[in-house]
Amino acid sequence: MSKLEISFKRSIAVLVIEDNQVDRRILHSMLTKTLTKDSVIKATDSLTTAENLLNEHTFDVVILDLNLPDSKGTKSLDYLNKKCPRTAIVINTGAYDEDLGIETLREGAQDFLVKGKYSSYILNKTLHYAIERKRLELELKEANRQLKETRNQLIQAEKLKVIGGLASGVAHEVRNPLATILYGVTFLSKQIKVDNPQYQLVLENIQEATNKANTIITDLLDFSSLSELKKELGNLNDVIEKALLLTNHEINKHNVQVVKNLSPVIPMLEFDKNRIEQVLINLFMNAIYAMSDCSQDASASEPMDKKITITTSAVKLSDDLKEIDLIYQKNFAPSQRVVSITVTDTGSGIPADKIDKIFDPFYTSRRARGGVGLGLSVCQNIMQIHNGCISIANGPSCGAVATLIFPI
Ligand SMILES: Nc1ncnc2c1ncn2[C@@H]1O[C@H](COP(=O)(O)OP(=O)(O)OP(=O)(O)O)[C@@H](O)[C@H]1O
Ligand SMILES: [Mg+2]
Known part of the structure; x- marks a missing residue:
């Protein structure tokens, strides 16, 4: 896994979703002051308008207020996690909502800020750390997925190897005697001219069983070749x-x-x-x-x-x-x-x-x-x-x- 390397000089793309005009302005001015010149900063006041921006741009991080006019609480977080699963989300909570902030960490947010309690420096640091944590989370998920896939392939390959080896060995050995039996039975059923229908019945049963065994052998050979x-x-x-x-x-x-x-x-x-x-x-x-x-x-x-x-x-x-x-x-x-x-x-x-x-x-x-x-x-x-x-x-x-x- 890559080591945690964070450069505050890196340009990033930030979307602020905040309906309170004053909070939005504060965030905007702090971001303009601390982020590099070529960083992208967009701000909007509802989830609906955010959707348009998310369709047009790719953001590294979203700063999300949980009390929007068109969406409340962790519903907005769920929506964003589905809409842009590769983007880090930082929650901007009110001073009395710290508990909610902590809950959002369990729901998939990377961090939370408490309004009025952070400086430009903390804001900048929080965003960069959140982006890095998101990147590591995605890497971990991908590694986990590959691990599962490889494990399944290994199990399957191992099963096939064992069955394949066994199958072709047995099948080749059994096929020739089976052919002899089948030939013999077919020959006998044509030759035997006795009145007792029991004989014919026994021969037919042998023929049927031999055919069935032959089908299994063919399946096994198919399986291995x-x-x-x-x-x-x-x-x-x-x-x-x-x-x-x-x-x-x-x-x-x-x-x-x-x-x-x-x-x-x-x-x-x-x-x-x-x-x-x-x-x-x-x-x-x-x-x-x-x-x-x-x-x-x-x-x-x-x-x-x-x-x-x-x-x-x-x-x-x-x-x-x-x-x-x-x-x-x-x-x-x-x-x-x-x-x-x-x-x-x-x-x-x-x-x-x-x-x-x-x-x-x-x-x-x-x-x-x-x-x-x-x-x-x-x-x-x-x-x-x-x-x-x-x-x-x-x-x-x-x-x-x-x-x-x-x-x-
Ligand atoms: N359409 C189906 N509906 C319900 N069960 C199914 C269906 N298809 C497969 N199965 C289940 O999967 C099992 C394995 O199927 P599979 O075709 O590998 O073997 P099989 O039909 O039992 O034997 P054969 O080797 O003769 O095909 C079946 O025995 C059955 O329990
Ligand atoms: Mg079947």
């Missing part, structure tokens, strides 16, 4: 249609209604069609199962409305990337344009104590129903190597909403 991408220019709407076609059987079997809000104007992007199709199929299957499992479990006789809504749109991210999870933020720039896909269902949703686990490899709430728990971790890897983002949250009234975000 996602580096080979075949990226080409394409339209995400087309991939959605293809993934729907491939899941059509399950959609019909479970009586799920599909609603498509696909924007016709999303730009073409570079991505691996097969991989993104795989992500969408995983999301559709999760949604279908979440709706079918919960309608099976529900004791209510009312049949539930099973609906998947798929929406695509081209949008602009916010300045602070708040819509992107921390671990993906390095993939995006503030205000960047992106394409988003949301898959919303009307299923059970995810219990609050499980929501942090759903992307963990092998986490599944459906083990008894055949879930392996690799679907979402594969999706997460695929989105990560597309420099994109995947997140899942509960819907406002029911079900879950999965969001995929691709940088343009």
